[in-house]
Amino acid sequence: MAQLTMVQAICDALQVALEEMPEVLLLGEDIGKNGGVFRATDGLWEHFGDERVIDTPLAEAGIIGSSIGLAVNGFKPVAEVQFLTFIYPAFEQIISHIARLHTRTQGAFPNSIVIRAPYGGGIRAPELHSDSTETFFIHTPGLKVVVPSTPSDAKGLLLAAIKQPDPVIFLEPMKLYRAFKEEVPAGWYEIPLGSARLVQTGTDVTILAWGAMVPVAMQGASECEKSGISCEVIDLRTLDPIDEETIIQSVTKTGRVVIVQEAPRTLGLGSELMAMIQEQAFYSLEAPMVRVTSYDVPVPMYALEDEFRPTAEKVAQAVYKVVQEGGM
Template sequence: MSTTSQTQNLTLVQAVRDGLYTEMSADEDVIVMGEDVGKNGGVFRATEGLWEEFGDDRVIDTPLAESGIVGTAVGMAAYGLKPVPEMQFSGFMYPAFDQIVSHVARLRNRSRGRFTCPMVIRAPYGGGIRAPEHHSESKEAFYAHEAGLKVVIPSTPHDTKGLLISAIRDPDPVIFLEPKLIYRAFRGDVPEAEYTVPIGEAVTRREGSDVSVFTYGAMSRPTMEAAEELAEEGVDCEVIDLRTISPLDRDAIISSFKKTGRAVVVNEAPKTGSIAAEITAIVQEEALLYQEAPVKRVSGFDVPYPLYALEDYYLPNAARIKEGIMETVEF
């Protein structure tokens, strides 16, 4: 990863725009496309200014047709371009699901390597912004289940730019889910120059010895808050930010669990069939003899995502995460 002494203080959504700008400036094959991404700059303004900089040929306003957006991007990618289609919300991706699983994920295998599919499907995802239905789901497990797709979920501005650049340069398709709850929640230092963050590598946000807490995306912030509060109470949490959920960094998961013997997994997706369930299985398969307590999952609930009145109850917060950690530590 290259570094520079020149940094900028950006929000997460600004880091998305900076990553797109960096790669579009460096590689004329990078194309941004989607609903209102051009003159309007996107529903969250993630592409603001790109149309003015790169023009109609490289920043393309599309019809409101997700299947058409992704299907067109497949053709572009097969013949040498690097499209970055934006879905306005991850909940709008379902009309494109057939394109994603039948063509995007399988193009390399189906053509026996004759074609690759270097594209990044970006989408704001997750809850917490008081949006109506189909705007707040956390369905990342859909895409992690599909061979041929990488699935990336950043939690900091620095990682967002570096992971997005890595995703655009990847020869295979990447689903890049951006936790919109923290789009503008805080700022962080982001190098002005290009740099990459490796896809498939977790990062330790906090070293600890009592319990390993695995998380990603918007849940990293309340998890860190819970860990810092528990440190004052004598509980030493190790917090692992996965950053990529496909491929999962199995080595980081196993190494941390062997160190602490206890694990809590925090995600906002429904509990059943979640990434938390997969991490639990990895621990059971690879490090059972190190286990001191059952693995605890702190997650959303197995219900439709609720509207405003119950949204704060649905999403894991620091208090609920603390409770889950203490249940594991005191077992």
């Protein structure tokens, strides 16, 4: 198996999909000859031509609107939005049409659309390039939301998203695009949507994270292990649908929960996770749950970015808090 970064694994997944599914088309700004702003489509235009890898104008509403037309006519468009924050001009198309098409037509029209979007901070980009606004899409019925944290997961989850019939928002953490390499299987393989990944087993605290926060959670867990605290770390991978069974099994075992999200605190996914655990595993809890989040302000400029986002130190402090309050 090849050693690939996440962005290389995504490019590999797109190439496999284009080779094996003639109905797959890629479209987005600068994805053709230039290979995309992060080179996630590098070399695909030369191999498949501009009828399969389509450079579009700088018009997100046009990209997503075109994807709808392609999908209802039997194609499987994979649209790239250069940065998640750039998706807002297309928000109406996504919420009013893509998310509702199956229900509105009682399944009469196909609606297989994948929207890829790099998201999150940590790369010293301006604030309009660094948002983590996954909650907008999780809150919208009719959309699936996927966030990988490793190269192999990125490929398997992206191919699963392309294969299935529902629209998917596929969020790619920019911080992890080239953070590390790992072995990625060749050819077509899928990781089922709705299945979390048990990153590390533990007995004392459950740490829930996704995307770029998974390595942060692992670093925090490693720090706590020096004090004899055993942390179980779960990567959600799919934010909608959520793997409730894996989460509840872990919480029932450990009795303590720390949730790490890059998004601002108010009404983030962490709030929903806490509500779900409260409803399904309340009597297993040994201490109040704790969230480690960014602040409820726009992403600040470079000098303050590290203070704004969750860190391994903040995760470790949250773990110590739930352990102390739980009387361990």
